[in-house]
Amino acid sequence: MEYIWAFVIGGIWCVIGQILMDGTKLTAPRILVIFVVTGVVLQALDLYQPLVDLAGNGATVPLPGFGYNLAKGAMEGAKKGFLEAVTGPVNVTAAGVAAAITFGYIVSLFFSPKSPKR
Amino acid sequence: MLQISEEQNKEKEKQKKEIGKAYGKYAKQFTPKPKYFSNCVKAFLTGGIICVAALAVQNRLQAAGISEKDAGAFVTMGLVILAQLLTGLGIFDVIAKHAGAGVIVPITGFANSMVAPAIEFKKEGPVLGVGSKLFTVAGPVLVCGISAATVTGIIYWFIEKF
Numbered sequence: 001m002e003y004i005w006a007f008v009i010g011g012i013w014c015v016i017g018q019i020l021m022d023g024t025k026l027t028a029p030r031i032l033v034i035f036v037v038t039g040v041v042l043q044a045l046d047l048y049q050p051l052v053d054l055a056g057n058g059a060t061v062p063l064p065g066f067g068y069n070l071a072k073g074a075m076e077g078a079k080k081g082f083l084e085a086v087t088g089p090v091n092v093t094a095a096g097v098a099a100a101i102t103f104g105y106i107v108s109l110f111f112s113p114k115s116p117k118r
Numbered sequence: 119m120l121q122i123s124e125e126q127n128k129e130k131e132k133q134k135k136e137i138g139k140a141y142g143k144y145a146k147q148f149t150p151k152p153k154y155f156s157n158c159v160k161a162f163l164t165g166g167i168i169c170v171a172a173l174a175v176q177n178r179l180q181a182a183g184i185s186e187k188d189a190g191a192f193v194t195m196g197l198v199i200l201a202q203l204l205t206g207l208g209i210f211d212v213i214a215k216h217a218g219a220g221v222i223v224p225i226t227g228f229a230n231s232m233v234a235p236a237i238e239f240k241k242e243g244p245v246l247g248v249g250s251k252l253f254t255v256a257g258p259v260l261v262c263g264i265s266a267a268t269v270t271g272i273i274y275w276f277i278e279k280f
Contacts, residue, residue: 006173007166010224014165015158017219022154028222029255032231035223036263044270057173060190061197061224062165063259070263074271078278085271089264095191097260100198100229101252107206108236108248114208 006058009051013062032063039067043075069093157218164213164220172197194225201226205233231255 013035020031042048048068051059059065070089077088090097172193179189201221204210210230214221221227232252239251253260 003170003173006169010169011162011166014161014220014223017223018158018161019154021219021222022157028231029258031222032228032255032259033262036259037266040263040266040270044273055169057176057190057193058166058169061169061172061193063223063225063228066225066228067263067267070267071270074267075274078271078274082272082275085275086268088271089267096194096198096225099195100202100232100256103199104202104229104232104236104252105248107202107233108240108252109244111206111237112240113237114211 002056005055009055009058010062013064035063036067036070039064040071041067043068043071066093066096160216161218161220161223164217165223168197168221168224168226197225198229201229202233205230206237210234228256228259231259 017031017035020026020034021028026034039048042051042064048059048064048071052065052068060068069092073088073090073092074085075088077084077086077091175196176189176193179192180186184192201210204213210221210226211234214230219227221230232255235254236248236252239247241247242251
């Protein structure tokens with residue numbers, strides 16, 4: 001059952017993204033920003049946690065899940081103190097961001113641009 | 119004399135605008151309309167499959183005795199590295215052409231958006247080319263996301279305190 005919810009919730013986020021891409025003139029970076037900030041705001045209002053409990057990775061793998069993790073780190077840190085509230089967001093997502101930067105850098109240096117395949 | 123030429127100019131501008139409008143309509147006939155429905159189905163399927171695969175790996179890691187938090191981090195890292203490798207090999211673009219938002223909205227799209235511009239600017243050097251272009255898309259995402267989350271944390275701290 002968990003797998004079905006993961007499939008459905010993950011799919012629905014992607015459909016929303018597809019509609020934004022096709023139906024509006026928003027550029028890809030703006031859509032990504034909108035998704036992440038949406039996740040932060042939803043979690044700040046305590047609305048995203050139920051979705052994560054229901055769908056697991058179906059809710060955390062799409063970009064709103066990245067925002068959810070950022071906000072969750074901040075909210076958990078806020079219980080401990082001011083400094084933890086500030087370090088919380090980066091702390092929780094550090095593994096993913098560090099991996100993305102380091103491995104992205106290595107890949108970019110190693111591979112050369114490909115001409116688009118038709 | 120001046121007045122006459124001004125009037126002529128205005129008329130000419132009007133004509134130009136009308137021609138522009140007519141051309142816009144004409145060109146619109148030939149611009150392909152996005153296939154909303156089939157694009158959405160493709161995005162739904164690919165997005166769903168990526169999430170289910172992530173969940174399967176997560177469950178397997180947790181079954182092996184790794185904590186939920188650590189398993190989540192490993193899954194995210196795995197997806198990011200896989201997407202970046204596929205981008206470097208030029209396969210990601212081929213998949214994205216069919217799947218659209220199905221691979222852009224998951225964290226794989228974020229990973230792709232770092233490598234894709236960085237590779238293109240390789241000629242400008244490893245520092246100002248690759249190093250800075252890694253963040254053309256990821257930069258705004260991280261800036262907006264982390265700022266929003268930090269503000270959230272501070273607000274929650276205030277609520278907790280008072």
